[in-house]
Amino acid sequence: QVQLKESGPGLVQASETLSLTCTVSGFSLTSYHVSWVRQPPGKGLEWMGRIRSGGSTDYNSALKSRLSISRDTSKSQVLLKMNSLQTEDTAIYYCTSPPHYWGQGVMVTVSS
Amino acid sequence: DIVMTQAPLSVSVTPGESASISCRSSKSLLHSNGITYVYWYLQKPGKSPQLLIYRMSNLASGVPDRFSGSGSETDFTLKISRVEAEDVGIYYCGQLLENPYTFGAGTKLELK
Numbered sequence: 001q002v003q004l005k006e007s008g009p010g011l012v013q014a015s016e017t018l019s020l021t022c023t024v025s026g027f028s029l030t031s032y033h034v035s036w037v038r039q040p041p042g043k044g045l046e047w048m049g050r051i052r053s054g055g056s057t058d059y060n061s062a063l064k065s066r067l068s069i070s071r072d073t074s075k076s077q078v079l080l081k082m083n084s085l086q087t088e089d090t091a092i093y094y095c096t097s098p099p100h101y102w103g104q105g106v107m108v109t110v111s112s
Numbered sequence: 113d114i115v116m117t118q119a120p121l122s123v124s125v126t127p128g129e130s131a132s133i134s135c136r137s138s139k140s141l142l143h144s145n146g147i148t149y150v151y152w153y154l155q156k157p158g159k160s161p162q163l164l165i166y167r168m169s170n171l172a173s174g175v176p177d178r179f180s181g182s183g184s185e186t187d188f189t190l191k192i193s194r195v196e197a198e199d200v201g202i203y204y205c206g207q208l209l210e211n212p213y214t215f216g217a218g219t220k221l222e223l224k
């Protein structure tokens with residue numbers, strides 16, 4: 001059974017770095033891509049970037065300068081780091097193995 | 113970036129009747145392999161998006177056959193026949209043809 005689960009701090013200070021972890025089960029990170037998608041409160045979905053099964057990455061150009069996605073295949077984890085956080089980065093952050101599988105999401109609030 | 117435009121932004125439906133949601137892409141989503149990379153998701157209140165339709169017209173596993181997807185290269189439709197209470201939520205179309213993946217703004221379905 002495929003599962004993805006996000007974890008990380010619920011509250012981050014502005015200008016600091018966000019670190020999130022997506023732990024997957026039921027599939028191998030070397031076989032499927034994993035993306036990060038975020039959703040500000042009451043708003044729509046924004047694709048942030050992905051790490052491909054081969055380990056290469058693609059980023060949304062709007063976030064590329066601040067975003068890094070990596071993985072630890074031994075732990076079945078995908079890691080997201082985003083620096084210089086602003087209040088506009090307050091959102092639910094989802095990891096997904098598109099198109100079918102999504103995590104439950106983790107709410108991140110950026111405090112000024 | 114490919115822009116996905118949904119209409120209407122909200123729809124109110126009497127249970128048992130049908131509903132249609134439109135989505136238009138700013139670029140053809142038809143790949144040279146013959147696959148059209150448009151997807152439909154339903155996000156129920158407080159939940160992660162769940163896949164309804166993949167590759168324009170394929171029903172995702174476990175999704176009732178009251179849902180159907182159709183379209184052309186740039187114009188797509190999600191039809192829900194015999195709307196039920198469990199269909200309430202926000203519907204998103206999305207394109208997974210090229211980076212960055214993008215989504216429509218969402219259509220909120222409510223019951224009359």
